Amino acid sequence: GQQVMQIPQYQHVQEGEDFTTYCNSSTTLSNIQWYKQRPGGHPVFLIQLVKSGEVKKQKRLTFQFGEAKKNSSLHITATQTTDVGTYFCAGRNSGYSTLTFGKGTMLLVSP
């Protein structure tokens, strides 16, 4: 079955440092989504990437979808304490209609 691996599991940074989480799929994906879950909260949809090589930005967040549509990354520039939470990637391939979530990367930001 489809597997989505995500690394690192955990990262602790100082405020102002950059952060990147990576997602790799065992199969080619139709699209990939990213979610953020604050501690004690629920997943919140951030973005969906569909095209090979796609890059999208949301303020300090940059999302990339690999050329082969098997990997993706989320990069946060100059982290802030409000960025704390767990970031999940979730992929879909053409054979499935549901999302397969990665295990998530927990980000801690110290002031």
Added chain:
Amino acid sequence: DTEVTQTPKHLVMGMTNKKSLKCEQHMGHRAMYWYKQKAKKPPELMFVYSYEKLSINESVPSRFSPECPNSSLLNLHLHALQPEDSALYLCASSQDTTWGVQGKGGYTFGSGTRLTVV
């Protein structure tokens, strides 16, 4: 209204109890989902409803019984649960179950019901 509303927020139930979790959305979404999430783990899909019909059951034990009375409501009936069923139960909705070429495939999650089985 861009929210998915779940009730109750917290629930403690005994192993012989029967209870129901409720989920409501008014975004006109035609796909609704139940997920289970354990601490420090990703959400785990349980059920998918598409246009009010159950389309996916991820081999969930029969002590969990979903119901979709109409396009805005989703229930999860619980009976004879085990302590290991304690978790955060999340409801989500999306426009439909397709992957949303127009970039509208994102799921909207409710805030969840934190269930403790004693």
